Amino acid sequence: MGGRVNSSPIQLIEKIGAGGMSTVWKAFDPTTNKTIAVKILDKQYSTNGRDIESFRQEERVMEEIDSPWIVKAYAFEHVDDTWRIIMEYVDGYTFADLLHRKQHIQENDCLLICESVAAALDLAWNDHGVVHCDIKPENIMINTDGVVKLTDLGIFHRYEQLEGKIEIPEHVTGTPAYISPEQIYGDVEPDCRADIYSLAATLYHLATGRILFPGLDNDATMRAHCDRASQARDPRCYRPSLSEGFCQLLEAMLVKDRDHRISSWKDVYNMCLEVERRMRFKPRENAEENPSSLKINTP
Numbered sequence: 001m002g003g004r005v006n007s008s009p010i011q012l013i014e015k016i017g018a019g020g021m022s023t024v025w026k027a028f029d030p031t032t033n034k035t036i037a038v039k040i041l042d043k044q045y046s047t048n049g050r051d052i053e054s055f056r057q058e059e060r061v062m063e064e065i066d067s068p069w070i071v072k073a074y075a076f077e078h079v080d081d082t083w084r085i086i087m088e089y090v091d092g093y094t095f096a097d098l099l100h101r102k103q104h105i106q107e108n109d110c111l112l113i114c115e116s117v118a119a120a121l122d123l124a125w126n127d128h129g130v131v132h133c134d135i136k137p138e139n140i141m142i143n144t145d146g147v148v149k150l151t152d153l154g155i156f157h158r159y160e161q162l163e164g165k166i167e168i169p170e171h172v173t174g175t176p177a178y179i180s181p182e183q184i185y186g187d188v189e190p191d192c193r194a195d196i197y198s199l200a201a202t203l204y205h206l207a208t209g210r211i212l213f214p215g216l217d218n219d220a221t222m223r224a225h226c227d228r229a230s231q232a233r234d235p236r237c238y239r240p241s242l243s244e245g246f247c248q249l250l251e252a253m254l255v256k257d258r259d260h261r262i263s264s265w266k267d268v269y270n271m272c273l274e275v276e277r278r279m280r281f282k283p284r285e286n287a288e289e290n291p292s293s294l295k296i297n298t299p
Contacts, residue, residue: 012026034089037071046081046082067119072087090151094151095206096138103209107246111275111276115269117199132150133194180195181257194258196262201254209238213230
């Protein structure tokens, strides 16, 4: 199984992240004189052909989706018996980091996040049939220029029904606090509506400082996502200053039955613009315009 062999060793500087199967390093590439990130597949998975191919597919889809709001991948390499993805380094913070520093994220900044992720995943879905499957605060970053970046496509799903066939994942994938009901049920192929639900669960957490269903273990949390009788508290119980429009946006994205959920990223984006209009923010003119003109004050 081939990969580009690195002819000029990249210098690993420090570990900046870790997941279930890989670690991410800040690194320096002497051939380009640039700081980069290197995602390395853990050794216990580096001899399993299926795991290597999944890792390779992650790099391919990151290269395919050319969006300023998705972290870019540059190469897939096999070096010193390890497989790694060479990718863009984001000088900034994850929103999980920011939640550790702040009790919540301001509403106008939550709208920026929503618009940026919607623009990124509208392209991923409509042009590539890609569903992220793991939207959460840890996988959304903001750089020092105020640009929101979506990261970690490690468990993405490509919607095969676009080619006339249906492929249902073998296992539940996602993070319990943010996962969509249909990912838990596992009886339908996930599409963009799964990511819409997960983004809303993420925004709820960012805006209120609390997850949708606090105080539950993972199994109970997933049951709550699926049970129509289990509804999250109105976010204004925690943040009374949140606008009615913002709460209506979350409500439309969090409908448990995906057939009644807001169904397109374009609609999500346009609802954000309407909320901004009501709040007398200056809205972006359309969904194609760079939604990152606002900036978030990072620590």
